[in-house]
Amino acid sequence: MNAFTWPLRDAMAPKKQQRIEVRPERVRGWSAKVVKTTQTFGAAKEASIINVSKSGVLRLRDEFRENRVLAKLDMRCNFFGPEEAAVLAPGLQGNRCLLELDLRCNEFSDQGVQHLVEALQHHLTLQAINLNTNNVGDDGAEALAGLVRTSKTMLHLHLRYNHISHSGALAFANALQENRTLLTLTLGLNDVGDVGTQGLAEALLTGSSLTHLDLGSNGITSNGAMELSEVLRQNFPLQKLELRVNRVRDYGEASDGGCGPEHQPPPSRPLCQCSA
Numbered sequence: 001m002n003a004f005t006w007p008l009r010d011a012m013a014p015k016k017q018q019r020i021e022v023r024p025e026r027v028r029g030w031s032a033k034v035v036k037t038t039q040t041f042g043a044a045k046e047a048s049i050i051n052v053s054k055s056g057v058l059r060l061r062d063e064f065r066e067n068r069v070l071a072k073l074d075m076r077c078n079f080f081g082p083e084e085a086a087v088l089a090p091g092l093q094g095n096r097c098l099l100e101l102d103l104r105c106n107e108f109s110d111q112g113v114q115h116l117v118e119a120l121q122h123h124l125t126l127q128a129i130n131l132n133t134n135n136v137g138d139d140g141a142e143a144l145a146g147l148v149r150t151s152k153t154m155l156h157l158h159l160r161y162n163h164i165s166h167s168g169a170l171a172f173a174n175a176l177q178e179n180r181t182l183l184t185l186t187l188g189l190n191d192v193g194d195v196g197t198q199g200l201a202e203a204l205l206t207g208s209s210l211t212h213l214d215l216g217s218n219g220i221t222s223n224g225a226m227e228l229s230e231v232l233r234q235n236f237p238l239q240k241l242e243l244r245v246n247r248v249r250d251y252g253e254a255s256d257g258g259c260g261p262e263h264q265p266p267p268s269r270p271l272c273q274c275s276a
Contacts, residue, residue: 048074057087064091064098073098076130077105085112089119099125104132104158113140117147128156132186141168148182149175156184160214169196173203176210186214188242197224204231204238211237217245224248 047070049060057080064070080088085108092098108116113136120126131144141164148154169192172185192200197220204210215228225248231238 043069045069046072046074049078052078057084061087061091064088065094067095068097070095071097072100072102074102075106076102080106080108080112082109082112082115085115089115092116092123093119095123097125098123100128101126102130103134104130106134108140109135110137110140110143114143117143121147121150123151123153125153126151127153128158129154130156130158131162132158133161136162136164138163138165138168138171140164142171145171145175148172149178151179152181154179154182157182158184158186159190160186160188162190164190164192166191166193166196166199168192170199173199176200176203176208177206180207180209182208182210184212185210186212186242187218188214188216188244190218192218192220194219194221194224194227198227201227201231204235208235209237212240213238214242215246216242220246220248222248 052060052075064073078084080103084106092101103116106112108131113131113134120129129144134140136144136159140162141159144157144159145168148157164187168190169187172187173196176182176185192215197215197218200213200215201224204213220243225243225246228241228243232241
């Protein structure tokens with residue numbers, strides 16, 4: 001049976017990384033491979049959960065609820081879905097110290113994201129969420145936009161490689177008009193289009209705090225880019241705007257950003273973009 005590891009960084013020695021190997025034990029549960037763990041986070045401020053089985057989240061849920069020191073939690077590439085999100089949610093809701101939550105390369109979808117948002121909507125410390133490559137659509141985007149609207153601590157939200165259209169982008173646009181803390185919003189490799197881009201541009205002109213906006217590979221033409229050009233002239237906080245692989249060209253001509261005469265669709269979504 002394969003083992004899995006939790007790399008942990010001890011609070012007393014932040015430059016030293018301790019790797020604790022946990023031998024999984026098969027027990028009955030809702031998935032084919034089930035892991036029951038006995039390891040705890042202890043005084044670690046950072047933890048990476050690697051290759052934990054789906055039902056192993058039951059043990060993790062209790063750890064999250066009781067932990068008072070864990071600041072960074074990395075659970076990328078575990079292929080957790082809505083069911084696991086529902087189990088994890090109560091633990092995240094009870095946590096009061098988490099700053100960064102990395103959930104990229106899972107399969108939460110809209111339903112799973114809604115579970116997470118319900119748990120995190122009153123969180124007082126969370127600053128960053130990474131949900132790249134999670135099959136998130138407009139319903140999930142709208143739920144996250146609600147979190148952005150009310151959060152006083154959220155700084156970075158990553159949603160690349162998902163299925164968000166202009167509808168989800170407009171939900172974020174509305175949220176940005178009320179939020180004054182968010183610095184980074186990455187929506188690359190979605191389907192925002194010109195309509196969503198125009199909504200985001202209008203929101204940025206209201207005095208948003210956003211410094212980094214990623215709209216790469218979103219089917220944006222020169223019409224959408226023109227809306228953003230006004231933002232670049234008037235919105236001083238915005239420092240980085242990504243528009244790679246769109247249909248933007250001078251004089252309103254459509255272009256693919258150098259990929260050919262016709263606009264190329266976003267590249268195939270990888271099974272896991274753990275380093276994205």
